[in-house]
Amino acid sequence: MWKTTKKLALRLVPQRRAGGIWPAFRGDRWHVPSSQLGTAGATFTADRLYALPICVPVTAVCQALAVNVTTADPLSSIRLGIYADSGGVPGALLIDAGVVSGATVKEASLALTRWLPAGWYWLACISDDAPVVTGLNTATVSLLGVATNIGTDVNNGVYIDVAYGALPDPFGGPVTYFAATIPTVLLRATAGLEDVSDGWHITQNIGEEVRLQPPQVSGRYYGCPLITAAYNTRTLALVDATMYAMLFYVNESHAYDRIAVHVTTRTVPSNIQLGIYEDSAGVPGNLILDAGNVSGASTGGKEININQTLARGWYWLAAVSDSTPTLRTYQGSSMFGWLGATSGTDTAYYGGMSVAQAYGALPTPFTAGAVLTATGVPRIMLRAT
Amino acid sequence: MVMEKGGWTLEPSGLDATTYPLWVTGRYYGSNLATALSTLTLKQRMYATPIFAPGANGSLIDELGLEITAGGTAGGVARVGIYEDYEGVPWDLLLDAGTIPIDGVGWQHVDVALRLRGWVWLAVAFSNYAATPTYRSVSAYVPVLGFTNPVITTRTGGYIVEADAAIVDVGLFSRFPVNTASVVLPVATSGLYPRTLVRAG
Numbered sequence: 001m002w003k004t005t006k007k008l009a010l011r012l013v014p015q016r017r018a019g020g021i022w023p024a025f026r027g028d029r030w031h032v033p034s035s036q037l038g039t040a041g042a043t044f045t046a047d048r049l050y051a052l053p054i055c056v057p058v059t060a061v062c063q064a065l066a067v068n069v070t071t072a073d074p075l076s077s078i079r080l081g082i083y084a085d086s087g088g089v090p091g092a093l094l095i096d097a098g099v100v101s102g103a104t105v106k107e108a109s110l111a112l113t114r115w116l117p118a119g120w121y122w123l124a125c126i127s128d129d130a131p132v133v134t135g136l137n138t139a140t141v142s143l144l145g146v147a148t149n150i151g152t153d154v155n156n157g158v159y160i161d162v163a164y165g166a167l168p169d170p171f172g173g174p175v176t177y178f179a180a181t182i183p184t185v186l187l188r189a190t191a192g193l194e195d196v197s198d199g200w201h202i203t204q205n206i207g208e209e210v211r212l213q214p215p216q217v218s219g220r221y222y223g224c225p226l227i228t229a230a231y232n233t234r235t236l237a238l239v240d241a242t243m244y245a246m247l248f249y250v251n252e253s254h255a256y257d258r259i260a261v262h263v264t265t266r267t268v269p270s271n272i273q274l275g276i277y278e279d280s281a282g283v284p285g286n287l288i289l290d291a292g293n294v295s296g297a298s299t300g301g302k303e304i305n306i307n308q309t310l311a312r313g314w315y316w317l318a319a320v321s322d323s324t325p326t327l328r329t330y331q332g333s334s335m336f337g338w339l340g341a342t343s344g345t346d347t348a349y350y351g352g353m354s355v356a357q358a359y360g361a362l363p364t365p366f367t368a369g370a371v372l373t374a375t376g377v378p379r380i381m382l383r384a385t
Numbered sequence: 386m387v388m389e390k391g392g393w394t395l396e397p398s399g400l401d402a403t404t405y406p407l408w409v410t411g412r413y414y415g416s417n418l419a420t421a422l423s424t425l426t427l428k429q430r431m432y433a434t435p436i437f438a439p440g441a442n443g444s445l446i447d448e449l450g451l452e453i454t455a456g457g458t459a460g461g462v463a464r465v466g467i468y469e470d471y472e473g474v475p476w477d478l479l480l481d482a483g484t485i486p487i488d489g490v491g492w493q494h495v496d497v498a499l500r501l502r503g504w505v506w507l508a509v510a511f512s513n514y515a516a517t518p519t520y521r522s523v524s525a526y527v528p529v530l531g532f533t534n535p536v537i538t539t540r541t542g543g544y545i546v547e548a549d550a551a552i553v554d555v556g557l558f559s560r561f562p563v564n565t566a567s568v569v570l571p572v573a574t575s576g577l578y579p580r581t582l583v584r585a586g
Contacts, residue, residue, distance in 0.1 A: 021404055023435050023504055024473035029531030029541070058472065066535040107535040134536065186535045191472040212404065247406060282407040313403045338405065340412030344492025344582055345452045347422050347521070 021212050024058040027190030030066065032136060033123065033157065041070050042135025042183040044078070044102070044127035047164050050183055051083055051090040051122035051171060052136075052157035053143065053214050059118050060189040065097045066109035067125060067185055071132035076102035078131065080110055080185055081167045083122040088144075088215040089158060090122040090171035102131030109188075116189065120214045122157075122171070123185035128164035135181040143213050144177065145220035149260035149301030149381060152233045152328070153179035211251035211312075216384040221260060223317075223381045224330060225249050226338050235264045236329035236376035238272070238296075243320040243357035243367060244377040245277060245284045246330055247338070250310045258383035259291045260303035261319060262328035270296035270323030274304060274380060275362040277316040282339075284316035284353065287364030296325025303383070316352075316366070317380035322359035329376040339372055352377030405439040408585035413448075415507070415582045416523060416542065424454050425522040425577050431510035431552060432578050433468055433475040433561060434543035435530070436501075443502030447586030449482050450494025451509055451579055457518030461487045465495060465581065466557045468506040473530070475506035475544060475561035484553065487511075487518040498586070506543070506561070507581040512553040522577040543578050 025031050033052040065080040080097045083090035094116075100108035136156060144155040158175035162168055213225045224247045238244070259274050271293045277284040288310075294302035319327075330351040339350040354377065355370035357363065408414055416434040438444040449465050462484035468475035485493040511517075523542075530541035546562055 021437075023470060023530060025531070026473045029473075029533060030535050031531040068535045109535065186532070249403075279407070282409040314406055337415055340409060340414045340585070341582070342412065344413055344448070344450055344494060344584070345521075346413065 021055060022057040024191035025056065025060045025187075025189040027063055027188060030186040030188050032184055032186055040135055040181045041132045042181045043132045044076075044130050044183055046127060046129050047161060048159050049124060049126040049162050049167070049171070050157060050159045050178065051124045052182060052184065053085070054121050054123050054187060056116045056118055056121060056189065058191040060116055060191045062095070062112055062114045062116055062187060062189045064109045064111050064188040065123070065185055066107055066188070067100065067183065068107050068134040069102055069105050069131055070134055072103050072105050073129045073131035074103050076127055076129035076131045077164075078102045078108070078125055078127045078133070079164070079167060081124045082116070082187075083124055083171050085120040085122060085214055086170070088217040089173065089175050090124065093167050093169035093171070094121070096167040102127055102129065102133075120211075123187060124167060124171070125183050125185050126162070126164055126167070133183045136184045143225055145216060145222040145384070146381070147177065147220060149221055149258070149303050149383070150262045150328070151221065155179050156182040212249055213251045215251060216254055218384055221258070221381040221383050223248070223379050234329045234376065235326050236378070237265070237324045237326045238319070238321045238378065240321055240323050241356060241358050242354050243318055243362075244352060244354045244373070245316040245318045245366065245370065246352040246377045246380060248276075248315045248317045248380075248382065250312050250315065253309065253311045255309045255385040256306060256382040257385045258303045259306050259317070260301055260381045260383065261294065261378055262301050263296050263299050263325050264328055265326035266297050266299050267323045267325040268297040270321055270325045271359065272296050272302070272319050272321045272325065272327075273359060273362060275318045276308065276310070277318055277366050279314040279316060280365070283370065284318065284366035287362055287366070288315070290362040296321060296323065317382070318362060318366070319378045319380055320357050320359055320362070327378040330379050342372060348374040350374050405437050407439050408444045410585050413582045413584050415580050422580070423522050423524065423577050424519045425579060426517045426519045428511045428517045429513045429548055429550065431508060431546040431548035431557075432543055432581070433506040433508045434578055434581060435470065435504055435506050436583070437504050438501035440502075443500045445500050445586040446497060446583040448494045448584035449497050449507070449581070450485050450492060451581050452521035453487055453490050453493050453518050454521055455519035456488045456490055458514040458516045459488045461512065461514045461516075461518065462553060463487050463512070464510045464553045464557060466508045467499070467501070468508055468561050470504035470506060474563045475508065476563075478557055478559050478561075479505060481557045487514070487520075494584075501583070507583065508557060508561075509579050509581050510548050510552045510557065513550040521580040523580045524577050545578070
């Protein structure tokens with residue numbers, strides 16, 4: 001936390017070593033929603049207000065919003081803005097930046113000046129017609145969770161249908177989650193606290209208030225947020241008597257009412273024991289919850305009712321089977337390099353850890369000798385309450 | 386977030402211990418944001434790529450280096466080091482770790498003893514070799530450094546400087562040359578960059 005002390009000083013010194021979840025924003029770069037990568041053309045649906053989550057890692061001054069019009073639509077207009085986050089969805093309107101033309105192929109930007117304290121926000125856009133702009137596609141990191149325990153879509157953002165015009169305040173709802181290529185707004189902002197010409201001063205930490213993931217939304221299923229969507233659809237036949245563990249993140253103390261896996265190919269008979277482990281310096285530690293078992297003898301989403309509150313931090317979701325059912329899986333480079341490599345020449349990317357363990361009640365602590373696994377770990381999800 | 390009118394001073398404290406998974410002793414970590422693996426043979430360049438060292442008190446490292454997949458000029462070296470982060474760019478030199486050989490294949494590294502905390506930038510500089518080595522590289526996956534313009538065609542993964550051979554012989558810049566005229570202006574890289582790694586100690 002930042003300690004705030006009221007003094008007469010008018011100049012604030014920025015933190016040298018950034019602690020935000022991403023490197024600080026820079027005024028010479030255009031920033032996009034934090035989780036997203038590939039680009040493609042995205043056609044506006046008229047009178048649809050889109051919003052994409054973006055993490056401002058370090059308190060910054062917003063300088064501009066932009067879209068890149070790739071196919072013009074005569075007489076079309078695009079309105080841009082920024083919403084505050086409200087429990088994992090867009091909330092209060094912070095900035096209605098104004099309108100750019102969609103009638104010409106060009107990079108269209110709107111200048112603005114606004115502090116944004118570190119945190120999660122939603123970049124918003126709406127058009128009165130159907131121009132095409134550069135969009136970010138579905139291959140995103142799994143920040144927003146999925147709607148069902150068999151969901152493989154990875155949502156880029158949300159939308160509501162509303163008449164084109166001044167941006168509504170608040171955003172409104174219920175929102176619809178959007179998994180296709182979504183029109184993308186870019187933000188140009190520069191970190192730092194030195195410019196206080198308007199007499200306003202930040203009084204809270206510039207890094208610690210930011211979490212890796214926006215708040216989790218009740219009723220949605222969450223796996224590891226560091227997984228890329230391209231690998232959200234892979235499957236793996238479990239090795240019997242092998243216990244698998246995958247990372248799970250809790251951004252704020254939260255209660256969960258389901259633990260779930262997706263059986264894609266059944267094995268008769270088979271069972272899968274599920275549970276939750278503490279993190280112990282980067283590896284699974286003590287058992288928090290042995291949730292019991294689900295059947296792997298039929299396909300579909302399989303889940304167990306739980307009543308488990310987890311404090312903010314990292315956990316490991318675990319599964320062990322008595323046979324070889326095939327489950328939806330996190331695999332390979334889906335994990336980036338967060339789990340590290342075993343040597344300087346190791347080119348594998350690891351999805352989790354595994355260890356030999358007889359099927360049955362889950363042990364505590366996690367069985368010793370677990371190793372990184374590049375062949376995949378079951379995608380285990382928790383449903384947020 | 387509270388904003389107040391009037392004069393205020395701020396004092397930063399420790400990092401969030403839960404920002405990213407903790408490092409495990411003996412494992413090797415590189416740029417958090419990349420996945421695709423390849424190789425590069427470029428020379429006379431200095432790269433800096435961001436990496437987040439997790440933990441409330443940071444993370445110890447004991448090795449810094451790079452995998453050479455095809456050796457270059459006999460006796461040739463590359464120089465490795467670490468820069469502090471300053472608002473999203475590499476800034477003051479934290480460690481000039483010295484040189485690693487580039488004439489043999491495998492994990493080439495320097496032993497170090499350092500605690501890193503939060504975002505830092507791993508740097509490696511290559512000289513003007515007669516025979517350029519091939520080294521392990523990666524490409525940016527999530528565009529956390531943003532894009533250089535709204536057309537968003539290429540993802541950025543770090544900074545690159547056209548480096549004079551002297552930087553390898555003499556030492557790394559004490560401050561990374563962002564926006565200086567003494568060297569070719571660094572531009573955000575796109576595509577591949579060296580997979581510089583540290584080992585958690």
